[in-house]
Amino acid sequence: MTPTPESGPHSSGTRHGSGTSILIIDADSAALGQLRRRLQADGHAVLAATTPEEGLVLCRTGNPNLILLDPALPSAHGFDLCVAVRAETDAPIIVMTFSNEEADKIVAFELGADDYVTKPYQLGELIARIRSLLRRTRSVSPKRQRVVVVRNLKLDLGRRELSRSGRRVELRPREYELLVFLIENRGQTFSRAQLLSRIWGYHGQAYRRRAHRTAAPEDRR
Secondary structure, eight states: OOOOTTTSTTOSOOOSSSOOEEEEEOSOHHHHHHHHHHHHHTTOEEEEESSHHHHHHHHHHHOOSEEEEOTTOTTOOTTHHHHHHHHHOOSOEEEEESOOOHHHHHHHHHTTOSEEEESSOOHHHHHHHHHHHHHHHHHHTGGGSSEEEETTEEEETTTTEEEETTEEEOOOHHHHHHHHHHHHTTTOOOOHHHHIIIIIOOOOHHHHHHHHHHHSOSOOO
């Protein structure tokens, strides 16, 4: 399916407010339309896709500042869409799905999602989550255009690359965000609950365990 003029990169949404572009990937046209109108009222340009293929095209061509996606689209395979979108962009991803299973939430966060909303969602709450993620993105963006060196570690914040003793270190999206947060707040002490709130945005016990494992990896050298 080819994006229509209304839903493509040159959608009717304006950029007079926050100047941001938001991509919605959802097969539910009624919900998509309602969300689009609300986001446009907030001053966002809105890109819309109803298939995974269409959504990935808009990720590449539309340069969205934030993505809302339903991983249960026809022809999508579970959270493969989340993985594919994350491979295309570093923009925040909010997963919207009918599943309220903790296992699905954990998988979504592990695969690069920044937030998780269960359908049917409250539109006001979803808008608040979107604003929060955009504020966080804007607040850290200027800081990330530099290189930070700590002993044998070198973090290129513009390229999102970490190297140790000259060798590149592969990081998951959450591990990268956690490392950047700790570097930018050097000298401060944070509890696991605070890190969970700042980085994961969730307060479940399972996420506390995973945050702890990320913050204290097996390689302690």
